[in-house]
Amino acid sequence: MSHVGLLERAVTYTLGCLRAVTPEALSHPTPCHDWDLRALLWHLVDSLTALHEAAADGHVPLDSDLATHDDPVTAARDRARDLLGAWTAQDGRAVSIGGCPVTTDIVARAGALEVAVHGWDVARACHDTRPIPRALADELYPAALLLVSAADRPARFAPPLTPKTPDDRLLAYLGRG
Template identity: 80%
Template sequence: MSHVDLLERAVAYALGCLHGVTPDALSRPTPCRDWDLRALLRHLVDSLAALREAADDGHVDLEPPPVDHDDPIAATRDHARRLLGAWTARDGRPEVSIGGCPVTTDIVARAGALEVAVHGWDVAHACGETRPIPRALADELYPVALLLVSDADRPARFAAPVEPETPADRLLAYLGRRADGHR
């Protein structure tokens, strides 16, 4: 599967997870330590904007571009749609510069797919919805997580891995999330 197809499937999943988000839900806690749903959506919007910048401009600045967060629900949907358009229309450059360091577009798109899919799951969980990451998508993202998340990322960015409840849960478990939402 191409990295753009993987990113597209992750974005489609995350957009589906937004259906349960209402303005009243924005203060709910999420599986992301210290973040409520509003903060998680703002982070997701920033991530989507950075991924779009990678596709449009071939680079990502370490200082994120200014993004409108007034309505984080609408902003997430809008940035997700624009991201998909940018990646499908990109010019085929093999690398993206991130803070001046070259990274293959394949890695950038796969890392973005991981970020978007897992935070989509976080959004659904915060809204009290059971919306598992599709098994095929989770299976494709698991090696990306193994490549990108190490012990050095714990406990600051990710909780310690947990035992997966089912084989389908191994991606979430590796990232310190339990399918039931507890850490």
């Protein structure tokens, strides 16, 4: 299941980015408008939880009941490990999101995009220049074209930018540079 491998690579990249987080960095601004690093990390934990529910339970409710944790980095690491285990065991059945069936391939690709790009956001907030690996970014780019439309801008994504290099094409499309 290539989509599970894609999700695994995105999670691995993001786990590497989490190593740069220090307690002092939690108040740093992020590329996500109006979010500090602490808020971004809790959003990432929520996303990782939803991806785990998709694989383990076969559905994702539209409302979240996220339990708080003292340390968002530890919570993100724990949720990342849990979701990889659940996706490895996932049997390929469709996932219900808010009552609508969605293929596991689409859910995993959307999740990989979310996780990798927010990993990049975490790195930037910590002044770490770790890029999304080129092969991963190239594989996520078609998912971004499919999943992010003009209706998502400017509320969820900034307007697309002109990429400076081919390596920047994914992030530029998502309004990050």
